[in-house]
Amino acid sequence: MARRKPWLGYLCVILSAVIFGCMPLGANFLYAQGVTPMTLVFLRNFLSLPLLALLCQGQGGLRISRGALLETGLTGFFGCWLAPILLFSSYRYLASGMATVFHFAYPVIVVLGGFALREKVQKSALFCALLCSLGIILLIDPSGAADPFGVVLALTSGAAYAVYILLLAHFRHREVSGFRMSFYMASVCAVCTFVLCLATGQLHLPQNAAGWLAAFVFSLTICVGAVVLFQKGTFLIGAQRAAILSTFEPITSIFVGILFLHETLTPRILLGSAITLLAGVFITVGGKKNEVKEEAAKD
Numbered sequence: 001m002a003r004r005k006p007w008l009g010y011l012c013v014i015l016s017a018v019i020f021g022c023m024p025l026g027a028n029f030l031y032a033q034g035v036t037p038m039t040l041v042f043l044r045n046f047l048s049l050p051l052l053a054l055l056c057q058g059q060g061g062l063r064i065s066r067g068a069l070l071e072t073g074l075t076g077f078f079g080c081w082l083a084p085i086l087l088f089s090s091y092r093y094l095a096s097g098m099a100t101v102f103h104f105a106y107p108v109i110v111v112l113g114g115f116a117l118r119e120k121v122q123k124s125a126l127f128c129a130l131l132c133s134l135g136i137i138l139l140i141d142p143s144g145a146a147d148p149f150g151v152v153l154a155l156t157s158g159a160a161y162a163v164y165i166l167l168l169a170h171f172r173h174r175e176v177s178g179f180r181m182s183f184y185m186a187s188v189c190a191v192c193t194f195v196l197c198l199a200t201g202q203l204h205l206p207q208n209a210a211g212w213l214a215a216f217v218f219s220l221t222i223c224v225g226a227v228v229l230f231q232k233g234t235f236l237i238g239a240q241r242a243a244i245l246s247t248f249e250p251i252t253s254i255f256v257g258i259l260f261l262h263e264t265l266t267p268r269i270l271l272g273s274a275i276t277l278l279a280g281v282f283i284t285v286g287g288k289k290n291e292v293k294e295e296a297a298k299d
Helices: 006-021 023-032 037-046 049-059 066-090 096-103 106-116 122-138 148-169 178-200 208-235 241-245 248-260 265-288 289-298
Strands: none
Touching: 006 023, 006 208, 006 241, 006 248, 023 037, 023 096, 023 208, 023 248, 037 066, 037 178, 037 208, 049 178, 049 208, 066 096, 066 148, 066 178, 096 122, 096 148, 096 248, 096 265, 106 148, 178 208, 248 265
16 A cells, blocks of 8 residues: 555655644744743643544544553653653744754664664764764854753753654554554643643643634644654655655754744754754664664554
8 A cells, every 4th residue: 555655655744744843833822822831741732632532433442451551651751741841941942943953863862772772773873973963063053042951951852752762663562553552642741741730830821712722723733633644654655764754844843933933044054954954864764774674564
């Protein structure tokens, strides 16, 4: 089936990456409504639950074993809770495009994480890690426009997302469907974030209809739309091509910042972004080649 409509697979993955790349636009609009990064993560997960529950009905319902729930919760903690909180927080200190590119260093971290897991890491992957480091150095504005704390937040969000990918790659309960996994990840993260918001006094909900509408659109397009499109595209064209095309995300984020958030694209940022994205593509193709093939075979 993947060979019958490859164009549809490419389109799905590109649209998914574009949606993810537009996150800064929705996040900054909701920040202007008084929503905190912590609240944004809560709304992103919580508001998607009804539709995810409905979609689960077509994949065997919501039944899940205790072991699968624990593993799903741990995986979701890194990918659906910690990584977004850190990334959304970095938007307050960095231009959205720059923050996303820093976050998109996670392919480097995934490859380097192969050492800890005793996986085979090719020399080309190590070269790309150095290349990505060069790109990140170029992204740091020598005038000081790049807040160091924002850089740390964005890079740490990438590290958290890398852990999320590694956990997914070694996920043991393969019987859990995609929508069911997303539902329980979102549920666990919504509960944890809500409790933390109450404990820290950071629960600041939208104060008008426009804010709530934006929150619903943000949640459904990210947690349901982008995820579903990526799953569909990966099924049609394979994990390797889908991973490469996901590099449209930071490119989209940069141009969203320029067009809508009045951010400036300098030659230095353009060069650093290009080098970082190029390194990410090379790492995805080279460093994770065997893993992608295994996933494609299982699909």
